[in-house]
Amino acid sequence: MITTLDGPIVIEPTVSPPPGVGVRECGEPLAEVAGVPGVHAAPAYHQRGITAAGPRIFVRRRVLAALQQASAALPDGIGILVWDGLRTLETQAEIVEQFRRTLPDPGDDATVEMYLALPPASQEEFLAAPPPHATGGAVDVTLCDTEGRPLDLGAEFDEFNERSWLAYYENDDRSEYRRLRRMLYWAMLGAGFAPYSWEFWHYELGTMVSAAFHGERFAEYGAAIPWRKP
Template identity: 35%
Template sequence: MTDLLAPILPQPDPDWAEAFRVPIIECDQPLQALGIATGFAVWPAYHRLGVPNAQPECYARTEVFERLLHAASLLPDGLRLVILDAWRPFAVQQHLYDTLYDILRQHEPEADPAELTRRTREFVAPPSTRAESPSPHLTGGAIDLTLCDSEGRWLDMGSLFDEATPRSYTRHYEAIAEPDEAQRRIRDNRRILFNSMSAAGFSNLSSEWWHYDYGDQLWAAHLGKPHALYGPAQVLALEQLWRQQLEGLHS
């Protein structure tokens, strides 16, 4: 039985160069729309926030969908997963990376560019469409999510989604020696999310309590897998679907 309140143990920070060297053996699972799922809620955050090119739907690979349903089934009565983002177009990844980098540079104009890059990468993965090293969200294997109660009230997780401060580090509240009642509640909310997702086979990005991976290179590197399952994916337009279907008839 999964102990949802087990402490979150220290995790290694991601080594992006190492992760991007993990080979990918694409399994060709399609992207699935998550919006009609009944096992969890979906709130496409970037679309709702007006980010250019953000999708009005959240998509994930088939196995990711199934594992989200499993994670949701482990939650205590009255709690639900809320999916905030999943598959992400490259244009959105580039926008998020460039925007955060520019804000950090404006806030600290004397900072070294290498340090600005390091800090940007804590919260936004390097944009990449390369077949051998795609950004995690471009694969359909990365998920951003939080928790809500049965009435749709979001639980207090101690920082905002995408907040670029140390409060967003997954273990931030584990490190408080004598937490007060509010801090204990936040810590326990993060533990519930972390332990349910871990039990379903996901890995967590240590700098983002909301970010989990399955099947991509970050997941494979974190869990010591010999290869990743997912390379770059694409939501096909109707014209592309028709072409693909017709080509299949004549192959």
């Protein structure tokens, strides 16, 4: 039971994929993020012209129920806006290459991997440790008003710099961004999600990262899309 949405954000840097965690696919079907009270969809990559990204957002069925639970924990007038969920490998590769072009060194994999999962090099790698968004268990979310308009949490979606780090505003006692990020953080954790330290918008449920966060040995969600080398 959530008793507060304003407690401090305390989180260790996230490692993905986490060591020592395996995958036991549960076979749960996908569901579209649509028609759920308090949960709005705004497919950001489609709207930004990523050619492989579609106009609809899909997640695992339990993830959708958990998003509704998180929304129900928020104050009146505030909901959850979903920017992305299930992502094809083609979409992942296109996003990675677009980000690389913004870096002084396009081959800087360490910086890329802080914010994005590199496309797997083989089917074996894909099945053993699928990118979180390929499982249907990862979502990119923010807070919104009742019309689905995003609130300002101090950084734009996919603004890959320090302002996007989950706890970036934690030391600013007067920050409205801190208040809103804490609100989103505790609502999502209360619904069972695991946070991601480098992006305030990224949360996971049933994935390898989520399993590690909750002290479990196996993820429930493996790849929800077929292997296809992008």
